[in-house]
Amino acid sequence: MSRRGIQALLIGLLLGLMGLGAWAQPTEIPRIEAAETEFGQALQAFERGDYGLAYRQFRRVIDAYPAHRRTTAAWIMAAKALYRMGEYDHVIRWADEFVARYPTSRYRSEAERLRHLAEAALLRRRQAARLITLGILLPMDADNAPLTQALFDGIRLAVAAHNADSLAAPVRMVFRDAGNDPARVQAALRALLDEQQADLVIGPLYSEQARAAAEVAEQRGVVLVAPLATDERVSEARRFVFQANPTLTVRGELMARMAVYGLRLDSIGVVAQFGDPTAERMAEAFQAEALRLGAAVPFYKLLSDAQAWAQLVQHVGRDTLARVRALYLPLSGANAPLLARAALSSLDRSGLTPRVLGNAAWRDVQAALQASRYLLTFSNDFYVDTSRAEVKDFIRRHQALGRTEAPDRLVYTGYDVTRFLLTQLPDRAALVDLADRIRTAPFYQGLGIRLHFDGGQVNRALYFHRYRDGRLELLR
Numbered sequence: 001m002s003r004r005g006i007q008a009l010l011i012g013l014l015l016g017l018m019g020l021g022a023w024a025q026p027t028e029i030p031r032i033e034a035a036e037t038e039f040g041q042a043l044q045a046f047e048r049g050d051y052g053l054a055y056r057q058f059r060r061v062i063d064a065y066p067a068h069r070r071t072t073a074a075w076i077m078a079a080k081a082l083y084r085m086g087e088y089d090h091v092i093r094w095a096d097e098f099v100a101r102y103p104t105s106r107y108r109s110e111a112e113r114l115r116h117l118a119e120a121a122l123l124r125r126r127q128a129a130r131l132i133t134l135g136i137l138l139p140m141d142a143d144n145a146p147l148t149q150a151l152f153d154g155i156r157l158a159v160a161a162h163n164a165d166s167l168a169a170p171v172r173m174v175f176r177d178a179g180n181d182p183a184r185v186q187a188a189l190r191a192l193l194d195e196q197q198a199d200l201v202i203g204p205l206y207s208e209q210a211r212a213a214a215e216v217a218e219q220r221g222v223v224l225v226a227p228l229a230t231d232e233r234v235s236e237a238r239r240f241v242f243q244a245n246p247t248l249t250v251r252g253e254l255m256a257r258m259a260v261y262g263l264r265l266d267s268i269g270v271v272a273q274f275g276d277p278t279a280e281r282m283a284e285a286f287q288a289e290a291l292r293l294g295a296a297v298p299f300y301k302l303l304s305d306a307q308a309w310a311q312l313v314q315h316v317g318r319d320t321l322a323r324v325r326a327l328y329l330p331l332s333g334a335n336a337p338l339l340a341r342a343a344l345s346s347l348d349r350s351g352l353t354p355r356v357l358g359n360a361a362w363r364d365v366q367a368a369l370q371a372s373r374y375l376l377t378f379s380n381d382f383y384v385d386t387s388r389a390e391v392k393d394f395i396r397r398h399q400a401l402g403r404t405e406a407p408d409r410l411v412y413t414g415y416d417v418t419r420f421l422l423t424q425l426p427d428r429a430a431l432v433d434l435a436d437r438i439r440t441a442p443f444y445q446g447l448g449i450r451l452h453f454d455g456g457q458v459n460r461a462l463y464f465h466r467y468r469d470g471r472l473e474l475l476r
Helices: 001-022 033-047 051-063 071-084 088-101 108-130 144-165 182-192 207-220 250-261 275-292 306-316 318-322 335-348 360-366 370-371 388-399 409-423 430-441
Strands: 132-138 173-179 200-202 224-226 241-243 266-271 302-303 327-328 355-358 377-382 464-470 471-474
Touching: 033 051, 033 071, 033 207, 051 071, 071 088, 071 108, 088 108, 088 471, 108 430, 132 144, 132 182, 132 318, 132 409, 144 173, 144 200, 144 388, 144 409, 173 182, 173 430, 182 200, 200 409, 207 241, 224 409, 224 430, 250 275, 250 327, 266 275, 275 302, 302 306, 306 318, 335 355, 335 360, 355 471, 360 377, 370 464, 370 471, 388 409
Parallel strands: 132 173, 132 200, 200 224, 224 241, 266 302, 266 327, 327 355, 355 377
Antiparallel strands: 377 464, 464 471
């Protein structure tokens, strides 16, 4: 045989090995016209998107004929059809078998590429099967944008911390502008649920908007947590709507429980300002709960105006005041620190020293020594201990967002509410009974707020502080 003939034979043998791998093949790979025809039909089915038919036809090209020119190409095209159908496990098995049968095929790299694509798609599918979608419904108008940004900063830091745990179900955030109009709030929430497939929702900011959103959430059976709303109608008689901020009624009740059970007080007077619905609501709730717990409430006095606080003793009556062991004085509004100082000064002049009880508005009292004379004790919905290692770490992470100012109350609230919710979601399956999980979750100590729903829809966890010896201290 001539040298040229030998070269031709070697080339033919090489091509045969590349096409059919380990199979013993003749130097000429046969062309089978019927197989060629069916291969063309399978390609047409693939190109028009009929991947199921294409796969079956490519399999017939492989199985119905002895090895031929289109055998390895049909293997690869069958794998591509499987990939398009989302049969990723099958693609991996198919590609592995191809490489084992035809290790020297010119299509080997394509088989390996398809295998890698299928593995990546499987990973995405598994992640998607575990993925939890957190909807965020907050206003973006000029007045509220800074508040929304602060709350969102806390939410995303909580989600990032959660997602850093590879064992936790991954969470993605989706956002909608709630606006301020109730109808718009409802439309935005429906879009979060229908278009972005939110599994649970945080927001909106205010009670009126939260009430509107609550209607939709309850109808859809989706958990919604209002982070700031204090109007008890937001979650009243609902199953899926929760309030992270204790309502005014809850605040009054919890202070009464602290007074009777914690401080052992059995006779407490109540004074509030007439026309201040916030103070009146807390005062009414305090009185009702104190009486229910067996304490005496000898008087419930409504002062006519802000100036009356400076003559508190005169308005109540010195003798009447002398008969109680404590006074509950709920305050609200920007003038609360001035009203507090006026009330304490009136007590100073009388020489009486009943224990003074209050709400969070009393945390801004500047006269610590004066407040200490009355062991001023108040409930508080927000408190950050900056000596805690977790708080220091949080501040660093907040700065990493490019924020130069210290995190404010809304940042901490967004973080704590989100972390609490995600602790109730070890996996997607927990979404089924998430509302029950929230109601029965144990007490949660956040960085700035506490959360404990105690079987209901409203957070019932507060801090209690008191002034003693000129210092403010955490009592409970």
